[in-house]
Amino acid sequence: MEKRRGIPVSPGVAIGPALVLDTEGVRIPHQTVPPDRVEGEVGRLRVALDEAAAAARASRQNLSTRLGAAFGNIFGAQESLFEDPAFRAKIEEQLRANSFSAEYAVSRSIRDFIKRLETTAQKFGPDAVADARRRAGDLYDVERQVLYALLGYPSGSVAPAGGERVVILANDLMPSDTADFSPRTVWAFATESGGPTSHTAILANALEIPAVVGVGRFLTDVSGGDQVIVDGDRGLLILDPDPGTVAEYEERRVALLNRADRFHALRDKPSVTHDGTPIRLLGNIELAHEAAHCAEWGAEGVGLYRSEFLYLNKAADPTEEEHYEAYKSVVETIGPDKPVVIRTLDLGADKVFSLSALLTTEKNPFLGLRSVRLCLRKLDLFRTQLRAILRAAVAGDVRVMFPMISTVDELRKCKTLLNEVKDDLEDAGVPYKRDVRVGTMIEVPSAALMADVLAREVDFFSVGTNDLVQYTLAADRNNENVADLYNPADPAVLRLIDGVVRAGRDRGVEVNVCGEMSGEPLYTTLLVGLGLRQLSATPRKLPEVKRVIRHLTVEEAERVAAQVRRLDTARQATNYLRDHLRRILPEAVD
Amino acid sequence: MTQAGGGNGGPNGPPPGGGGAVRRAVRITNPYGLHHRVADRFARTAKGYAGAAVAVFNGDQRADGKSLWDLLGLVALPGAEVVLEVSGADAPAAADALAAILAAPGGEDYTI
Numbered sequence: 062m063e064k065r066r067g068i069p070v071s072p073g074v075a076i077g078p079a080l081v082l083d084t085e086g087v088r089i090p091h092q093t094v095p096p097d098r099v100e101g102e103v104g105r106l107r108v109a110l111d112e113a114a115a116a117a118r119a120s121r122q123n124l125s126t127r128l129g130a131a132f133g134n135i136f137g138a139q140e141s142l143f144e145d146p147a148f149r150a151k152i153e154e155q156l157r158a159n160s161f162s163a164e165y166a167v168s169r170s171i172r173d174f175i176k177r178l179e180t181t182a183q184k185f186g187p188d189a190v191a192d193a194r195r196r197a198g199d200l201y202d203v204e205r206q207v208l209y210a211l212l213g214y215p216s217g218s219v220a221p222a223g224g225e226r227v228v229i230l231a232n233d234l235m236p237s238d239t240a241d242f243s244p245r246t247v248w249a250f251a252t253e254s255g256g257p258t259s260h261t262a263i264l265a266n267a268l269e270i271p272a273v274v275g276v277g278r279f280l281t282d283v284s285g286g287d288q289v290i291v292d293g294d295r296g297l298l299i300l301d302p303d304p305g306t307v308a309e310y311e312e313r314r315v316a317l318l319n320r321a322d323r324f325h326a327l328r329d330k331p332s333v334t335h336d337g338t339p340i341r342l343l344g345n346i347e348l349a350h351e352a353a354h355c356a357e358w359g360a361e362g363v364g365l366y367r368s369e370f371l372y373l374n375k376a377a378d379p380t381e382e383e384h385y386e387a388y389k390s391v392v393e394t395i396g397p398d399k400p401v402v403i404r405t406l407d408l409g410a411d412k413v414f415s416l417s418a419l420l421t422t423e424k425n426p427f428l429g430l431r432s433v434r435l436c437l438r439k440l441d442l443f444r445t446q447l448r449a450i451l452r453a454a455v456a457g458d459v460r461v462m463f464p465m466i467s468t469v470d471e472l473r474k475c476k477t478l479l480n481e482v483k484d485d486l487e488d489a490g491v492p493y494k495r496d497v498r499v500g501t502m503i504e505v506p507s508a509a510l511m512a513d514v515l516a517r518e519v520d521f522f523s524v525g526t527n528d529l530v531q532y533t534l535a536a537d538r539n540n541e542n543v544a545d546l547y548n549p550a551d552p553a554v555l556r557l558i559d560g561v562v563r564a565g566r567d568r569g570v571e572v573n574v575c576g577e578m579s580g581e582p583l584y585t586t587l588l589v590g591l592g593l594r595q596l597s598a599t600p601r602k603l604p605e606v607k608r609v610i611r612h613l614t615v616e617e618a619e620r621v622a623a624q625v626r627r628l629d630t631a632r633q634a635t636n637y638l639r640d641h642l643r644r645i646l647p648e649a650v651d
Numbered sequence: 652m653t654q655a656g657g658g659n660g661g662p663n664g665p666p667p668g669g670g671g672a673v674r675r676a677v678r679i680t681n682p683y684g685l686h687h688r689v690a691d692r693f694a695r696t697a698k699g700y701a702g703a704a705v706a707v708f709n710g711d712q713r714a715d716g717k718s719l720w721d722l723l724g725l726v727a728l729p730g731a732e733v734v735l736e737v738s739g740a741d742a743p744a745a746a747d748a749l750a751a752i753l754a755a756p757g758g759e760d761y762t763i
Contacts, residue, residue: 138691138719145694147718174724181712181726189728192684196723199687 062303067251067276069296070262074314075249075271076307079289080227081280082234091162099160103153106163109210114143116206142203164211171204172281179278191541194254194278201232201280228289230298232280244270249291251276251298255539266599269354273298275541324604328359332607336614340589342607343400343597345575349387352394352401354600359607362399362458364597365523365575366391368446369408378442384449392457400458402500402523402573402597403450405443405475407432407464427537432465437474447482454494461497462523467505472518502575504528509557512564522565523597526576530554548631549578550587550638555626562592573597582646583638585609590622612645672738673746677753678730685727685753687719693752694719702740705749709733716749 094102117140142148151174156166175197182193229250247270255262255274265272271293283289283300290299290310299306332342343364344355355363371379371387392401408431423429436443450461463475476499486493501518503509504525512522526549531538533553536546548554558574565572573595578584580598582605588596589610598606621641628634679685685693697705697716705716709731714721716735727733733753737746 138687141691141694141719142687145718145720147715148720151720174720177724178726181724182728185726185728189726192728193726196686 062306063282063300065276065279065298065300067273067296067298068255068262069272069293070255070274071265071270071272071293073249073269073271073293073317074310075228075291075293076288076302076310076314077226077228077248079230079283079287081283082229082231092165093160094162096160099157102156102161102163102166105211106152106156106166107149109163109167109207110143110149112210113206114140116210117143138199139203139206143207164208167207167211168204171200175200176281188542197232197278228291230280230283230289244268249273249293251279251289251291253278253280266601269601324358327604327607328357330359330607330611332359332361332610334589334610334613334615334618336616338615339594340610341595342603342610343402343573343575343595344600344603345580345597346391346600349390349394351600352391355395358600358603360600360603363391363395363401364573364595365462366401366403368403368406372406372408378445381445381449384446385452388449388453388459389456392453392459395457397457400460402460402462402521403453404462404464404502405433405446405450406436407502408435427531433463433471433475434465437471437478440478443478444482444485447479448486448491448493451479451483451486451493451497452491454497455492459494459497460500460521462500462502462521464502464525465504465528466501466515467507469511469514469518472501472515476518500571503561504532504576506533506557509561512561513567516564516568516570519570521571521573522561523573523575524558524561526554526558526574526578529557529576530578533557548635549576549581549584550625550634551631552626552629552634555587555591555634558588559591559626566592571595580606582606582609583635583642586613586618586621586641586645587625587638589613589615590618590620590625609642609646671742672736673742675735675746675750676732677735677750678732679727679753681729681755684729684731685722685725685733687723689752689755690719690722693749694722696748696752697745700737700739700741700745703737703742703745704739705745706736707733707753708736 117137121137121140152166152170155161155170156163159166161169178193178196178200179190182189226246226248228248231250231252233252233254234250249271250265251273253276262272262274271291273291273293273296276298279298279300287301288307290297290302290306292299292310299310302310331339333339341361342359343362344351344358344360345365345367346352346355346363347367347370352363354360366388368384368387371384388401388403395401430438436446447461450459453459454461461479463472466472466475479499483493483495487495498520499518500521500523501508501515502525503512503515503522504527506529508515509524509529516522527538530536530547530549530551534546534548534551536543538544538547562572564570572593574588574593575597577598579588579596580602585596585606586609596606621638625634625637628637681689693707694717697703707714707716707722707725707727709725709727712725714725716722716737725733735746735750735753737743737749
């Protein structure tokens with residue numbers, strides 16, 4: 062039995078057979094062959110390497126034509142490796158010495174090489190290890206390409222076929238991979254890389270699949286079909302568990318199911334503080350069908366509909382009808398009287414789709430052309446989405462929200478465009494809602510500082526703490542070397558949130574918090590104390606937040622917020638909040 | 652500088668005799684170290700000098716400069732000082748071109 066520690070990103074526990082993606086998603090049929098077939102295997106290997114090289118060359122030429130040589134060359138390195146005599150010699154040597162099958166020889170050679178890279182890197186310290194891991198990812202891809210050439214290419218989705226529920230293990234998952242997963246086919250997943258707020262992590266949460274990311278290297282130590290345990294509460298991946306551990310986890314799994322039932326019981330209780338102040342709880346969703354989760358977990362509407370998924374996994378940009386159908390289905394599920402806040406396209410460097418290659422040409426994509434900045438450059442794309450939102454608004458309380466606004470000018474441009482789109486719809490006689498409510502995300506420090514001015518332009522603010530924290534502290538939330546700087550309770554962040562709440566209150570603009578922070582019971586008291594009366598989080602997180610709310614009085618929350626504001630460091634604030642939560646609701650801590 | 656795929660094995664051995672070998676110490680400044688694309692560019696350029704033997708050392712590790720696989724195995728990280736050794740035909744010119752690739756600050760923010 063081996064326990065590996067990672068970052069818990071989606072709670073729950075699961076026990077099940079492993080499906081190792083990337084490589085063992087391709088099943089290696091035989092490790093060895095009879096000696097008289099060795100030369101035949103060498104022949105197969107050579108053909109496969111030629112084929113893989115040709116495929117990489119085709120990808121290179123295709124990408125070079127579409128996007129320029131800089132992108133095409135990404136595949137140039139793969140092509141060179143497939144053709145590299147030293148690489149080929151190494152694999153053939155393994156094959157001949159051990160009578161390996163071509164598939165196994167490829168897999169073994171590459172994995173031995175990765176182990177050697179990592180062992181060497183360890184001598185040079187943690188930066189070197191991180192670098193080696195990044196390269197290992199590239200090499201797994203090389204392995205996969207050769208295995209595909211040997212065994213045939215899989216078609217379509219990576220989600221497992223057949224009825225067996227599995228635990229997905231991979232180096233990393235693309236958001237579009239996880240979008241295909243469902244709790245009915247996947248027990249859990251664990252990945253070697255990835256950070257706590259990566260898109261994949263957010264999605265795992267949305268799909269309610271337990272997940273652990275950033276575990277570090279483990280794929281070389283596990284094979285498809287092995288029994289594994291994923292503990293999404295403690296951030297553990299357990300390989301080859303002993304019977305005692307399996308029994309213990311089976312018990313916990315049942316206990317968690319019961320707790321889920323208890324949370325469901327909270328669903329119909331009102332979200333009010335102990336002294337009767339209502340705190341509106343809304344759900345964050347990524348996919349239209351998750352609107353059902355909102356009702357299931359007691360959300361009073363959708364506080365953040367991340368529309369990016371309409372753009373993922375598509376060969377072309379989504380049409381106006383595709384947008385409209387998705388929005389309409391959310392409104393129909395939620396009901397006409399409850400708010401549905403649709404955030405316009407917010408593609409960032411960490412959110413992969415067909416344009417992502419374009420975005421990474423920038424040296425500093427997080428400070429580059431993304432989100433609303435991209436929309437304001439690609440007006441057709443933007444108009445299509447705005448038209449669909451205005452049309453869907455006829456059916457209910459749809460609101461539109463612009464992400465990553467950093468100046469009042471940008472916000473005004475968005476509003477101007479929105480008005481133009483309304484006029485177009487008017488002229489064309491298409492039904493739409495003219496007085497749709499307009500809001501802006503506050504996730505860039507400049508916007509937080511200018512909230513009093515922005516407040517004149519909008520009906521509501523939504524504080525996106527994930528980005529606000531990372532931009533305020535200049536710390537990439539997915540970079541393990543600086544991730545310790547990333548803390549929503551940092552005093553600098555709290556000052557900004559405080560300013561936004563005050564600006565909103567002065568101008569009669571509703572303020573909501575929709576980052577991960579609002580789904581963490583640890584911060585609930587603080588947020589209520591800072592004056593927030595509306596929180597939006599992953600639906601499944603809401604019962605626990607509601608439980609804290611129902612144990613609080615506003616006066617007490619304000620006292621906590623005042624105390625936290627006097628603290629100098631994020632660590633002090635976190636400790637203080639944890640102590641306080643432990644006092645009022647001991648079982649909510651840990 | 653591109654070279655047809657196979658068969659470059661012959662002239663790729665250790666530098667002949669030691670006479671005329673050009674050695675250069677180069678510090679890797681690319682923020683991702685000697686990563687796949689840089690290593691690939693290096694190997695392709697090296698192969699263009701058919702009459703030269705190219706080796707790169709990182710500490711006591713040696714790589715054939717014409718093999719991407721070998722170069723990746725060096726694990727040459729940002730800040731590492733590697734030694735380039737070129738011998739045979741066009742050695743000085745090859746050394747200049749290859750040292751420039753190793754020393755380039757990069758700017759591509761992706762690996763493969």
